[in-house]
Structures are given as C-alpha cells and as structure tokens.
Amino acid sequence: MSSPTLDVITIGNAIVDVLAHVDEPFLTENAIEKGAMTLIDEARAKEIYGLMPPAVEISGGSAGNTAAGIASLGGEVGYVGKVRDDQLGEVFTHDMRAIGVAFETAPSESGPATARCFILVTPDAQRSMNTYLGACQELDTGDIDPGFIASAKVLYMEGYLYDRPTAKEAFHKAAKISKEAGNKVSLTLSDSFCVDRYRDEFLGLIKQHIDILFANEDELKSLYEMDDFNAACDLLASHCDLAAVTRSEKGSIIVNGSERLEVAAFPVDKLVDTTGAGDQYAAGFLYGYSQGLDFTTCGKLGSMAAAEVISHFGARPEVGLADLAESHNLI
Amino acid sequence: MSSPTLDVITIGNAIVDVLAHVDEPFLTENAIEKGAMTLIDEARAKEIYGLMPPAVEISGGSAGNTAAGIASLGGEVGYVGKVRDDQLGEVFTHDMRAIGVAFETAPSESGPATARCFILVTPDAQRSMNTYLGACQELDTGDIDPGFIASAKVLYMEGYLYDRPTAKEAFHKAAKISKEAGNKVSLTLSDSFCVDRYRDEFLGLIKQHIDILFANEDELKSLYEMDDFNAACDLLASHCDLAAVTRSEKGSIIVNGSERLEVAAFPVDKLVDTTGAGDQYAAGFLYGYSQGLDFTTCGKLGSMAAAEVISHFGARPEVGLADLAESHNLI
Numbered sequence: 001m002s003s004p005t006l007d008v009i010t011i012g013n014a015i016v017d018v019l020a021h022v023d024e025p026f027l028t029e030n031a032i033e034k035g036a037m038t039l040i041d042e043a044r045a046k047e048i049y050g051l052m053p054p055a056v057e058i059s060g061g062s063a064g065n066t067a068a069g070i071a072s073l074g075g076e077v078g079y080v081g082k083v084r085d086d087q088l089g090e091v092f093t094h095d096m097r098a099i100g101v102a103f104e105t106a107p108s109e110s111g112p113a114t115a116r117c118f119i120l121v122t123p124d125a126q127r128s129m130n131t132y133l134g135a136c137q138e139l140d141t142g143d144i145d146p147g148f149i150a151s152a153k154v155l156y157m158e159g160y161l162y163d164r165p166t167a168k169e170a171f172h173k174a175a176k177i178s179k180e181a182g183n184k185v186s187l188t189l190s191d192s193f194c195v196d197r198y199r200d201e202f203l204g205l206i207k208q209h210i211d212i213l214f215a216n217e218d219e220l221k222s223l224y225e226m227d228d229f230n231a232a233c234d235l236l237a238s239h240c241d242l243a244a245v246t247r248s249e250k251g252s253i254i255v256n257g258s259e260r261l262e263v264a265a266f267p268v269d270k271l272v273d274t275t276g277a278g279d280q281y282a283a284g285f286l287y288g289y290s291q292g293l294d295f296t297t298c299g300k301l302g303s304m305a306a307a308e309v310i311s312h313f314g315a316r317p318e319v320g321l322a323d324l325a326e327s328h329n330l331i
Numbered sequence: 332m333s334s335p336t337l338d339v340i341t342i343g344n345a346i347v348d349v350l351a352h353v354d355e356p357f358l359t360e361n362a363i364e365k366g367a368m369t370l371i372d373e374a375r376a377k378e379i380y381g382l383m384p385p386a387v388e389i390s391g392g393s394a395g396n397t398a399a400g401i402a403s404l405g406g407e408v409g410y411v412g413k414v415r416d417d418q419l420g421e422v423f424t425h426d427m428r429a430i431g432v433a434f435e436t437a438p439s440e441s442g443p444a445t446a447r448c449f450i451l452v453t454p455d456a457q458r459s460m461n462t463y464l465g466a467c468q469e470l471d472t473g474d475i476d477p478g479f480i481a482s483a484k485v486l487y488m489e490g491y492l493y494d495r496p497t498a499k500e501a502f503h504k505a506a507k508i509s510k511e512a513g514n515k516v517s518l519t520l521s522d523s524f525c526v527d528r529y530r531d532e533f534l535g536l537i538k539q540h541i542d543i544l545f546a547n548e549d550e551l552k553s554l555y556e557m558d559d560f561n562a563a564c565d566l567l568a569s570h571c572d573l574a575a576v577t578r579s580e581k582g583s584i585i586v587n588g589s590e591r592l593e594v595a596a597f598p599v600d601k602l603v604d605t606t607g608a609g610d611q612y613a614a615g616f617l618y619g620y621s622q623g624l625d626f627t628t629c630g631k632l633g634s635m636a637a638a639e640v641i642s643h644f645g646a647r648p649e650v651g652l653a654d655l656a657e658s659h660n661l662i
Contacts, residue, residue, distance in 0.1 A: 021649075054399070054426040054647065057388035068385070087418040087444070095385040113418070316385065318352075 004153045004183060006102065007075040007290035011174055012063025012158035013136040013167075014081030014105075015115040016088045019275070019313060020055040022120045027128055032120060037129040037191045039163060040118075045132035048118050057088070058314045059095035060117055062190060063158045065276045065315045069283025069305050071099045072321040073331075075290060078102035078152060080143060080174070084135040088114035095316075104148075108138045119275055125310065127275040133164065140166040144173045150181035153290050154212070156282065159190035162198045175209050184289075186212035188282055189219040196222055206240050212289070213243040214282045220245050233260065244299060246281050251303060254295045263299030266307035276315025280305035284321070291331070301330050335514060337433065338406040338621035340483035342505055343394025344467040344491055344498075345412030345436075346446040347419045350606070350644060351386040353451045358459055363451060368460040368522045370494060371449075376463035379449050388419070389645045390426035391448055393521060394489045396607045396646045400614025400636050402430045403652040404662075406621060409433035409483060411474060411505070415466040419445035426647075435479075439469045450606055456641065458606040464495070471497040475504045481512035484621050485543070487613065490521035493529045506540050515620075517543035519613055520550040527553055537571050543620070544574040545613045551576050564591065575630060577612050582634060585626045594630030597638035607646025611636035615652070622662070632661050 027034050030051055040048065059068075061081060070077040079096055083089030085107040092114060096103040112134040120128045139161075149155060155178040161167040175185045187202075187210045189195050195202060202223060206213055213236065217229060224232045233255050236243050243255040254261040284301030293301075305321055312318050325331045358365050361382055371379065390399075392412060401408040410427055414420030416438040423445060427434040443465040451459045470492075480486060486509040492498040506516045518533075518541045520526050526533060533554060537544055544567065548560060555563045564586050567574050574586040585592040615632030624632075636652055643649050656662045 049425060052425075052429060054390065054429045055422075056645070057422060059385065091386075091388060094380060094383075098383060098385045314387070 004151055005076065006078050006152035008067070008070050008154045008156055008286050009078040009080065009149060009152040010063035010067045010156040011080040011161065011171065013061050013115060013131070013133060013160055014064060014083045014092055015061035015117045015131065015136070016092055017058050017060035017117050017119050017275070017315060018049070018052070018055045019058060019119045019121060020053045022053065022122060024122055027120065027122065032128050032130065034122070034128050035126050036193050037131060037160070040130045040132050042112070042132060044130070045116065045118070048130055052118060052120070056313065057091065058316065059092045060276070060315045061115070062160060062188065062279050063156060064092070064096065065279035066156060066283045066286070067096065067101045068099050068316045069280045069321060070287045071101050072317045073283065073287040073301070073305070073325060074322040075287045078148060080105050082135050082139040082143065083107045083114040084112065085109050086113050088116065089135065105143050108135050111135065111138055121273045121275065121313070125271040125274050127273060136167070137164055139164070139170055141170050141173045144170050144177070146177050149174050149177040150183070152178070152183060154184045154186055154286055156186045156188070156286060158188055159194045159198070159202065162194065162201065179209065184211040185209055186214065186286065188214040188278065189223060192218040192222040195219050199223060203239070210240050211242060213240050214278070214285070215243065216246045216278055244281070244285050244302065246278055252281065252299050254299050256295055261296050261299065263296060263303055266303045268307050268311050271310055273313045274310050276309045277306045279315060280309040280317065297330060301325060304328055304330060335482055335484045336407065337409050337483035339398070339401050339485045339487055339617050340409040340411065340480060341394035341398045341487040342411040342492065342502065343489040344392050344446060344462070344464060345395055345414045345423055346392035346448045346462065346467070347423055348389050348391035348448050348450050348606070348646060349380070349383070349386045350389060350450045350452060351384045353384065353453060355453055358451065358453065363459050363461065365453070365459050366457050367524050368462060368491070371461045371463050373443070373463060375461070376447065376449070379461055383449060383451070387644065388422065389647065390423045391607070391646045392446070393491060393519065393610050394487060395423070395427065396610035397487060397614045397617070398427065398432045399430050399647045400611045400652060401618045402432050403648045404614065404618040404632070404636070404656060405653040406618045409479060411436050413466050413470040413474065414438045414445040415443065416440055417445050419447065420466070436474050439466050442466065442469055452604045452606065452644070456602040456605050458604060467498070468495055470495070470501055472501050472504045475501050475508070477508050480505045480508040481514070483509070483514060485515045485517055485617055487517045487519070487617060489519055490525045490529070490533065493525065493532065510540065515542040516540055517545065517617065519545040519609065520554060523549040523553040526550050530554060534570070541571050542573060544571050545609070545616070546574065547577045547609060575612070575616050575633065577609055583612065583630050585630050587626060592627050592630065594627060594634055597634045599638045599642050602641055604644045605641050607640045608637040610646060611640040611648065628661060632656060635659055635661060
C-alpha cells in the first residue's frame with residue numbers, strides 16, 4: 001500500500017451557484033422554504049430563475065466549496081463530481097483547477113445540463129437554496145477511480161449525494177476503497193431536511209463506516225430526533241470516533257469520545273451571506289486534521305474559514321486562507 | 332410621430348464578465364495591458380482563462396451596464412445587443428430583463444458563443460479587460476427595429492461598436508432613426524485605445540450626429556491628440572452640444588457650450604474595483620437628462636452611481652440606485 005499523496009478528496013454535487021439578494025416577501029410569495037436546500041426539477045428551475053432579480057454566477061456545491069477551501073489553505077486536495085460539457089461545466093471545472101484542486105471526473109456528453117443552485121439571500125444574511133441537480137444525476141460508480149480515492153488521507157462526502165441512488169453507490173464504493181487503503185472516511189450531514197429523508201441510512205453508515213462526522217446543531221438533533229443537544233452529542237460519541245458540530249455564532253463542539261472541546265466562533269465585522277459557512281468549517285477542520293494538528297486548532301481553522309466566507313457574497317473564500325491562518329498563528 | 336415611451340435605449344456589445352483578483356506580476360507575466368480593453372480571439376480567450384484564478388461571472392458590457400444602472404434608478408430603458416442561444420446568453424438575457432430592461436434582440440442560433448470579458452482586478456482596484464466578442468460579431472442592421480429605437484428620448488451607443496463593421500452600420504442606422512424621430516443621440520468614446528483606432532471617424536460622427544458625448548480625460552486627450560485638458564474641452568464644445576467628461580477622483584466636467592460645470596466625485600469608503608465606473612456615470616447622467624433635471628444634478632447622479640459601483644466587485648449596481656439617489660436628495 002503506497003502512502004497517501006493527497007490530504008483530502010471530497011465528493012459531491014458539482015453545482016454552479018446563481019446568487020441574488022431578495023427580500024423576505026419574495027420567499028413567501030414564491031413558496032421558497034427559508035434556510036433549506038430544496039431539490040427542484042427543470043420546470044421549477046426555469047420558473048424560479050424567471051422570477052429572480054439579476055444574479056451572479058459562482059462555482060459552488062458543498063463538497064466543491066470544501067475542496068476549494070482546503071486548497072486555499074495550502075492543502076493537496078482532489079474532487080469528484082459531475083458536470084456536463086457545457087459553458088457552466090467549463091466554469092465549474094476552471095474554478096476548481098485554477099485553485100489547484102485535482103478534478104478529473106469526465107463531464108457527461110449528453111443528458112441534463114450542469115447543475116445550478118438558485119441561492120436567495122435575504123437581508124438577515126440567511127440563504128435559501130433551490131437546486132436543479134442536472135448532470136449531477138449522472139455520477140455513478142464508474143466515476144470512482146480506486147487509485148485516486150486511495151491516494152488521500154481523508155475522504156469527505158456530502159450527505160446530499162444520498163438524493164441520487166447511483167451517487168449513493170458511488171459514495172459507498174469510495175468509502176470502501178478509502179477504508180481498505182487504511183485512510184479516514186468523513187461525512188457531512190449537509191442539511192436537516194436531508195437527514196430527515198435518510199435518517200436510518202445515515203445512522204447505519206455513521207455507526208459502521210464514518211470516522212469523522214460534520215453536522216450542525218439542527219442536523220444532529222434531526223438525526224437523533226431529540227432536542228437535547230448534549231444528549232445528542234453523547235449518542236454521537238458512542239457512534240463515531242470524531243465529530244465536529246457547528247452552532248453558528250455559538251462556535252462549534254468537537255466530540256472526541258468522552259471529550260468535548262468547545263471552539264468559539266470567529267468575530268465577523270459584517271454578516272453578509274451565510275452560504276458556505278458549514279462547507280468552509282469542514283475545509284478548515286479537515287486541513288488541520290490532515291496536517292496532524294490538534295483538534296482545537298482544527299476547529300479554530302474551521303471557524304476562521306467560516307468567518308471569512310460569511311463576510312461576503314458567495315460560498316468560496318475570497319482571500320487566501322493560508323495567509324489568513326498564518327496571521328492568526330494557526331499554522 | 333408618437334411621443335417617446337422609453338427614456339433611453341442603449342446599444343452595445345452584450346458580454347458576460349468573468350472577474351478575478353490578480354496581482355501586478357500576473358499582468359506583466361501574461362502580457363496583459365493594464366487598464367485597457369483588449370480584443371482577443373478564441374485561442375487567446377482559452378489561454379487567458381486557463382491562466383486565471385477562480386472567477387465570478389456577472390453580466391456586463393458597457394452599454395448593458397449603463398442600461399442596468401438606468402433601470403436601477405427607475406428609468407424606462409431598452410437595450411440592443413447580441414448573445415448566442417447558450418447558457419451565458421441566457422444569463423445575460425435574464426439579468427437584463429430581471430431588472431426591467433426591455434431587451435428583445437434575437438440571439439444568434441449558430442456561430443460564436445456569447446461574448447466574455449476576462450476582467451483582471453489588481454490590488455489598486457484597476458481593471459484590465461480582455462474581450463472575446465463572440466456572438467457580438469453577429470449584430471447588424473437587421474437587429475435595429477426602427478419603431479423600438481424611435482421610442483426612446485435618448486439613444487446611447489458604445490464606441491466599442493466601431494470594432495465591428497456590421498455593428499457600426501447598425502449604430503449608424505439607429506442614430507439616423509433616432510435623429511429623424513426628433514430624439515437625442517449620445518455616444519461614449521469607451522476607451523482611449525478605441526479612440527486611437529477610430530479617431531477620424533469619431534470626430535466626423537461627433538461633429539455631425541452626436542448630441543451628448545461621454546468621455547474620460549484620457550479619451551478626450553486622445554481624441555484631440557493634445558495634453559491640454561481645458562483646450563480639449565473648448566474644442567469639444569465647438570463640436571457637440573453637450574458633453575460630460577469624467578476625471579476619476581477629480582469628478583467630472585460638464586461642457587455645455589461656453590459653460591463648464593464642475594461636479595465633484597462622490598466619496599467612496601473603500602475602492603474595490605473600478606470596472607463600470609464610466610458606464611454608471613453615464614447611467615446617472617442620462618437618467619437625470621431624460622427626466623429633464625439640470626445638468627449639475629445629472630452629473631451628481633452620475634457621480635453617485637459611479638461611486639456605488641466602484642465600492643464592490645462587478646460593474647452593475649448592487650443596491651437600488653433610486654433609493655440611493657433619494658437618500659442624497661438628488662431625485
């Protein structure tokens with residue numbers, strides 16, 4: 001078994017974000033669930049886009065954002081996700097490679113267009129997401145290259161992948177390869193509605209295969225269907241080795257067996273757009289983990305990366321995170 | 332002759348901007364002319380994009396930005412420009428219509444893709460632009476609907492259109508229609524290199540057909556090939572009825588016959604990206620002009636709109652300019 005050459009590989013839905021500012025009535029008038037990630041079909045995608053104000057296009061996708069964050073921190077990172085060979089697919093591919101992410105998943109040459117996520121940001125900086133999965137639906141086990149997957153210390157996957165059966169199979173194949181190579185497997189629960197859709201499967205997966213779990217407070221409570229946060233953390237500790245649970249302005253809790261490490265949130269001058277906060281927390285944590293840093297520092301790197309991304313529009317870092325981490329004496 | 336129903340119609344190259352932050356050496360190492368708009372072919376477009384860091388896509392195009400600014404101020408505005416029926420063409424079309432711009436130019440169904448402008452923003456907030464004209468090359472006289480053009484009080488055109496002979500013909504056709512309908516014709520010189528390419532033609536055009544000219548200091552000096560700004564303004568006054576000359580942080584000068592009105596620049600907290608400053612100045616000025624406001628107020632509206640756009644990334648307003656103008660007691 002050769003030693004890993006990449007720090008992290010992330011797998012997820014390859015999506016271009018279409019971001020716009022809207023007011024609260026826009027959400028209610030157009031039946032858009034606030035704060036959630038809702039899957040939509042092509043007809044609804046056309047409808048929502050037709051209603052939306054002028055927008056900005058930025059490459060996104062939860063695990064894609066995490067990969068970009070790890071690269072920005074100076075990590076060696078790869079990505080697996082499916083675009084089509086269209087203009088938005090080119091945009092997504094460019095943005096991954098330009099930041100140094102190894103991204104070689106073959107784009108689909110027919111079928112649905114590259115995925116878009118219509119992200120509506122309200123004045124309170126909350127984001128409401130409507131995702132047309134498009135070409136992401138084509139991701140399958142054929143896209144999982146065993147040599148590539150085995151080359152990373154940590155494999156990181158989105159819970160969102162569970163929305164497509166073929167992507168779920170790809171997810172399981174990758175997890176198996178990573179385990180067999182002696183590497184770590186991590187998962188983000190992605191969204192409390194996503195947890196609701198696949199609760200039993202997620203629980204089984206966490207107990208058996210997941211070394212590091214990422215969740216926010218809502219997702220964790222949804223997973224165990226309980227309101228008691230501390231009790232949920234205790235249950236989680238009995239089910240997986242290591243977990244990082246984010247709690248917005250309350251920071252995060254790292255659950256490591258019986259140990260509970262509290263990490264404060266980083267101060268943010270102006271909260272602009274919460275899109276990507278969880279993705280960047282995972283980026284900071286995983287980068288630190290892959291470098292063998294202590295868990296508190298991993299959590300601080302996560303908080304720092306999350307704070308950077310919520311201070312501007314869009315879900316990927318606008319400044320080099322490595323320099324930022326250095327200025328905070330974190331690396 | 333029916334009375335105009337639109338305030339302004341703008342005609343220009345319909346372009347999606349691809350914006351990224353770069354450092355100074357990036358420009359020199361890749362032979363990119365700082366501060367200029369350089370036309371590039373498809374091969375160079377691929378090369379530059381391949382070299383660029385992760386980017387953001389935002390609808391742009393000089394006259395398109397001006398139309399968006401006028402709409403944001405509450406003006407009734409139309410736009411003529413050519414995209415292809417591809418994803419970036421959809422993005423451009425959506426962003427125009429979503430802000431209320433009447434945009435009905437038929438997209439081309441074959442030939443080159445929708446135009447892209449690679450905009451590289453250096454730490455000093457200067458932008459260096461490389462434009463692949465793509466589908467813009469297909470704009471011709473057939474795209475000029477006489478009834479539509481005649482419906483606007485003011486016609487506004489980019490000097491950039493002169494880079495394509497068929498677009499130039501379309502430009503002349505539109506100017507003639509507007510004149511015959513008793514409306515005003517305005518022009519922006521666009522870029523000092525553009526002036527250099529078409530100096531004699533621009534001079535002829537200004538003397539004969541242009542009622543309102545927009546230029547910056549460099550463009551004006553290039554037009555008359557003289558360094559004396561005041562002397563250039565005097566010459567300009569002898570050649571066209573009304574002109575607004577922008578001078579970056581020194582504000583603008585409105586040249587109205589023998590009258591010279593100085594308008595101060597608006598204060599900007601943080602200069603982020605100068606892309607679109609001239610376009611938004613024209614938007615503010617033309618909106619005020621179309622509402623019959625005095626020239627100083629027109630200039631102030633221009634300064635205000637320019638200040639908004641240079642305080643953030645991207646060439647179109649991020650906030651409603653009508654509210655902003657009201658808060659400054661300008662409308």
